[in-house]
Amino acid sequence: MTGDFAGQCADHLYRVFGMLSCSELSVRADGSDFVILDHINAHFPNRSLNALVGPSGCGKTTLIKAFLGLVNSEGEIAHREQSSSESSSNQRLGFVPQFSVAHASLTVEESLAYAFDLTVSDLSAKADTLASVLKLIGLDEHGEKRVSSLSGGQMRRLGLGLELVSSPECLICDEVTSGLDPLSEDQIIALLRSLVLEHEKTFICTIHNLGKLPDFDHITVLYQGRLVFQGDFNGLQSWFGIEDPLRLYHALSGHELSHWLEKWENRGVSACGRPTEERSDRGDSIPVGSQEAQQVEVAEATRDEKLDPGNARLPSGTTVGSTATVRRAQIGAESCNPGLPSxxxxxxxxxxxxxxxxxxxxxxxxxxxxxxxxxxxxxxxxxxxxxxxxxxxxxxxxxxxxxxxxxxxxxxxxxxxxxxxxxxxxxxxxxxxxxxxxxxxxxxxxxxxxxxxxxxxxxxxxxxxxxxxxxxxxxxxxxxxxxxxxxxxxxxxxxxxxxxxxxxxxxxxxxxxxxxxxxxxxxxxxxxxxxxxxxxxxxxxxxxxxxxxxxxxxxxxxxxxxxxxxxxxxxxxxxxxxxxxxxxxxxxxxxxxxxxxxxxxxxxxxxxxxxxxxxxxxxxxxxxxx
Ligand SMILES: Nc1ncnc2c1ncn2[C@@H]1O[C@H](COP(=O)(O)OP(=O)(O)OP(=O)(O)O)[C@@H](O)[C@H]1O
Structure with missing residues (x-):
């Protein structure tokens, strides 16, 4: 597949399915032939809670790094650009890492304020934004607390808050619940859910606790550097023949990689990752005439026009968000964000x-x-x-x-x-x-x-x-x-x-x-x-x-x-x-x-x-x- 064609596929996947997608994405280890990720075609729907799982060493962190432009990769990534009405806010993907992200001797409020000053040029909304972010992350009563005295769960909330001050639409969270007690873990997931429902955010979270999979809308499973499943929790259960999500890795290791790849390909996924059956990203059938069916029609039209979005026959009344095909070198570039301070x-x-x-x-x-x-x-x-x-x-x-x-x-x-x-x-x-x-x-x-x-x-x-x-x-x-x-x-x-x-x-x-x-x-x-x-x-x-x-x-x-x-x-x-x-x-x-x-x-x-x-x-x- 040529780079252009892969780019069109990624662009196309985004158009049909939402916030972020990749096509034929491969990552090699620096200075060796070892392939960490091999031709990944994936999409992550808009305004949803996505889980990214797989046994240790399968490439989850590498996929995140590829999305963030932190490793060299082949293939294409597409993510949604914000509309012009949101031009003052940060256009990038947000990233909530697992490690501590703030200076220990600052207070919560100060940390958020500095994050705002460094990433947002329009200072008029600063006070309101900080107050609402503090409330959103549930730390409004801890604003004066030093970062060093926060609990693990509060640290994760602060990590989210530091991203939210610049209003990214999509946040990638690396093991955001790891190391937390069950109650704090539930609270963090509930917080993410409320941000999806009330603020239309999209989250892509790597998680280790498979017991939490039912809480996610869309699950992506990586295995030995390959993508072997995407869908909702019910779809995952039937796909791997398991009731208990904790059995997922047992089920995976019960077969060779080739078995899972073949199964996934035979399900009807084309080279650019689009299901050929009319199934939504949640694994359900798409009702004829629904908006999702229209989107599939878009997909067909695009494919018919050799994936040339400019010439595709779009069904009337279909709106397609603007997209940005992003190559590694461009992600995280400092100059492309008009909302940044001088x-x-x-x-x-x-x-x-x-x-x-x-x-x-x-x-x-x-x-x-x-x-x-x-x-x-x-x-x-x-x-x-x-x-x-x-x-x-x-x-x-x-x-x-x-x-x-x-x-x-x-x-x-x-x-x-x-x-x-x-x-x-x-x-x-x-x-x-x-x-x-x-x-x-x-x-x-x-x-x-x-x-x-x-x-x-x-x-x-x-x-x-x-x-x-x-x-x-x-x-x-x-x-x-x-x-x-x-x-x-x-x-x-x-x-x-x-x-x-x-x-x-x-x-x-x-x-x-x-x-x-x-x-x-x-x-x-x-x-x-x-x-x-x-x-x-x-x-x-x-x-x-x-x-x-x-x-x-x-x-x-x-x-x-x-x-x-x-x-x-x-x-x-x-x-x-x-x-x-x-x-x-x-x-x-x-x-x-x-x-x-x-x-x-x-x-x-x-x-x-x-x-x-x-x-x-x-x-x-x-x-x-x-
Ligand atoms: N820079 C690198 N050079 C060589 N090998 C690497 C490099 N980075 C990652 N790897 C290898 O790639 C594989 C995937 O690593 P990655 O960190 O993405 O896995 P992971 O799924 O996030 O694992 P975990 O769940 O344990 O964090 C591992 O075998 C790892 O050793």
């Missing part, structure tokens, strides 16, 4: 939320304050003993000083000691700042990847997310660098101009923060990113070549990558007009960069870190989100 508005919302989260997370806030204000104090404590000597050498260079150095051995030794103390203190500041940088960046993205992926699916622009992270962590790092440099310089009376020294320390912390943020964006877990960041900091000092007597070739090979070296050297170069610098250079003649040279390398680190963050956030990492 990029700048998303950026401000993200920044507002991030600073609020910082204020709420008191543990992290105290750690940040302790590092920011405690580390400079530690540097000063280490400097106390040598402060008078530093003052002595903090004089501008003069001819007599050089002669004094050359002539007086004892003075030379004292001066060299003081210079070593100062360079050591500068290096100490630098290493502490790189440690702060690792703390700023390492967990920032990896720690909330699930939420980011979920929000991206709803239309959050990854560029704005990246920018918000760079601005947030960069602002903290710059403040840390500036404060460290200012505090230590004022107390220890280091010679040299303020501006280059403050700038160098700020660049040092921002550069390390961005590099660690980049690792946080490309790695799949916060733990890995943290570990790698700590290694990176740990190797700064020895690999800088300042401490270990590394062979020259190794020094030159590694040095460009070592933040601590350039920050230290840049800072020290700012003292070049002072005796201290000469005292150090008397005993050390190795190459030192100028302030501008060091700053340039640090800017390159910043640019490389930012590029890594853009790259990591640009790529979908659903593996770390499911």
């Amino acid at each position: 990029a700048l508005s998303q950026l401000f919302t993200l920044l507002r939320r991030r600073y609020k989260l910082l204020m709420r997370d008191t543990g992290y806030l105290w750690l940040l304050l302790a590092l920011t204000f405690g580390f400079p104090c530690i540097v000063v404590i280490f400097a106390i003993k040598g402060l008078p000597q530093i003052e002595g050498l903090a004089l501008e260079r003069s001819g007599s000083f050089i002669q004094q150095l050359q002539g007086d051995l004892r003075y030379r030794m004292e001066a060299a000691e003081t210079a070593t103390l100062v360079t050591g203190l500068v290096m100490f500041q630098v290493v502490l700042l790189t440690l702060m940088g690792a703390n700023n960046g390492a967990r920032e993205i990896a720690g909330e990847r699930q939420i980011f992926e979920k929000e991206r699916l709803k239309g959050l622009r990854s560029g704005m997310y990246t920018l918000s992270k760079l601005l947030f962590t960069g602002s903290i790092a710059a403040l840390q660098g500036l404060w460290m440099a200012l505090f230590v310089k004022v107390i220890c009376q280091f010679p040299g101009a303020f501006l280059p020294q403050l700038g160098m320390m700020a660049l040092c912390c921002v550069a390390m923060t961005f590099v660690c943020l980049g690792m946080s964006a490309v790695l799949s877990s916060a733990e890995r990113a943290s570990l790698l960041s700590i290694y990176l900091v740990g190797f700064q000092l020895p690999l800088s070549g300042v401490v270990l007597a590394l062979p020259d070739a190794v020094v030159w090979l590694l040095r460009p990558f070592i933040n601590a070296y350039w920050s230290w050297a840049g800072y020290f170069a700012s003292m070049k007009d002072f005796q201290l610098y000469d005292a150090y250079r008397m005993g050390n003649v190795s190459w030192l960069p100028s302030e501008w040279g060091a700053a340039t390398v640090l800017f390159l680190h910043i640019a490389a870190g930012a590029a890594l963050v853009f790259y990591g956030c640009g790529k979908t990492r659903w593996d770390s989100a499911s």
Whole structure:
């Protein structure tokens, strides 16, 4: 079957049967020939509760991912576009994942409000929408509660609410009732049912509890990557010859896949999944002259015209909703939703939320304050003993000083000691700042990847997310660098101009923060990113070549990558007009960069870190989100 023909089939299935359909949909495992889903032809009727079931590993999650555009697939998918009167609301499919989808320290109301601000441009209806969604999901009395204190059932309700704020017509729910007690499970299904009946939503839910199948309108059974049944619960019972739905998988495993495929095909399903007998999607006969019969007539007409919807002979009075044939790359695309807020508005919302989260997370806030204000104090404590000597050498260079150095051995030794103390203190500041940088960046993205992926699916622009992270962590790092440099310089009376020294320390912390943020964006877990960041900091000092007597070739090979070296050297170069610098250079003649040279390398680190963050956030990492 050609791509166009498959597309027409999917489009056609939607026209006849409703919200979402796929035709000849196949998915292969990345980098191998293993076929996870094989030529799936399925449809999911409008305004109904759909169950997607099958034994573990049959491909349910993969089918959902294919619908959401999260895996590469062949074949076609069609889903309904909203009418123009609804153009302000989100056009996409909604997705309610199994995992936690909100920041734990926000309240329920705040979570819904931020979801609204990120996905809906028309703010005039915000208050009404939030109030009605809270009521709909039954959390109106828990609006002030922190997400962290919600029960499992309430979390699922919140997950639904986060989708409902942008009014998608169809919601895909991944194991939305898994892990809940029977009462909460019933309540969630009742909630979905009320949303179908009262708000005309369509739900496609993967479920594990087969005992709940009678509650669903339409059931899809996958088996070993193939579709083997679609219909209502009565149809399922007779199809598999079972009374008790819990026996479904026993019945399935009682025969080879080929048996079920043959049976399904012989039932009269054509290549594009349309039943050839006049049976509705609920498995009933279609009364002649009914609307459904008209739809089948549409199907016939479309088929007669070689599935060309433009030329099909439509029965008079039949209305067919507009459709969108959607290929993988287009689903979840950020630009196709006219109802989305502007990029700048998303950026401000993200920044507002991030600073609020910082204020709420008191543990992290105290750690940040302790590092920011405690580390400079530690540097000063280490400097106390040598402060008078530093003052002595903090004089501008003069001819007599050089002669004094050359002539007086004892003075030379004292001066060299003081210079070593100062360079050591500068290096100490630098290493502490790189440690702060690792703390700023390492967990920032990896720690909330699930939420980011979920929000991206709803239309959050990854560029704005990246920018918000760079601005947030960069602002903290710059403040840390500036404060460290200012505090230590004022107390220890280091010679040299303020501006280059403050700038160098700020660049040092921002550069390390961005590099660690980049690792946080490309790695799949916060733990890995943290570990790698700590290694990176740990190797700064020895690999800088300042401490270990590394062979020259190794020094030159590694040095460009070592933040601590350039920050230290840049800072020290700012003292070049002072005796201290000469005292150090008397005993050390190795190459030192100028302030501008060091700053340039640090800017390159910043640019490389930012590029890594853009790259990591640009790529979908659903593996770390499911
Ligand atoms: N990226 C991948 N690479 C290789 N195999 C994969 C990949 N993703 C899924 N699979 C395989 O595809 C099959 C279907 O996986 P999927 O997660 O869709 O099943 P499922 O029906 O959702 O299972 P469960 O009910 O246990 O969640 C499994 O055998 C799985 O190991």
